[in-house]
Amino acid sequence: MSSIWTRIRQLEGQTLYTAARQRPFRIDRVSNKLIFYTLGSTGNERSSLRETFEQIDNLGLKQHEITRGRVDEEITTADRFNTSYVHAILCAIDRAI
Numbered sequence: 001m002s003s004i005w006t007r008i009r010q011l012e013g014q015t016l017y018t019a020a021r022q023r024p025f026r027i028d029r030v031s032n033k034l035i036f037y038t039l040g041s042t043g044n045e046r047s048s049l050r051e052t053f054e055q056i057d058n059l060g061l062k063q064h065e066i067t068r069g070r071v072d073e074e075i076t077t078a079d080r081f082n083t084s085y086v087h088a089i090l091c092a093i094d095r096a097i
Contacts, residue, residue, distance in 0.1 A: 004057040005050055007093040008035055015040070016092050018084040019068055025085060037085060048086055052079040056090060063094050 011027045016037075018025070024040030034047045056066070056074055068087040072080065079086055 004053050004093065005030075008053060008089065011035075011089065011092055014092070016085075016088045018088050019091065020084065023084075025088070027089075035089065046082060046085065048079045048082050048089070049077050052077045052086060053090070056086075063091075066090050066094065 009030045012030055013027065015024050015026045017023065025037045025046075026040065028036045028038055028045065030036070033050050035050070035053075036045055036047045038045050052075055055076065056071060059074060061070070066087070068083055071087045071090065072083045075083060075086065
């Protein structure tokens with residue numbers, strides 16, 4: 001299991017907030033390939049691919065380089081529609097290191 005995925009697993013049960021609008025979402029569970037989270041505003045569940053986080057991690061970005069815009073530029077998976085949440089998760093695991 002990759003180091004980034006191990007850190008993401010530690011977020012299970014936590015409520016995170018998007019950077020721009022401070023919208024809450026809860027990390028429900030993390031499987032081997034997906035992270036599932038529930039949006040506080042709608043109660044809808046979304047998921048993001050492990051591949052997305054590993055793709056960003058492989059860039060070797062420093063904390064100050066992990067911006068929502070940069071995440072949006074780098075994502076090539078279906079998660080390009082979830083960049084606010086992916087960005088918030090990346091920031092949360094970086095704080096937990």
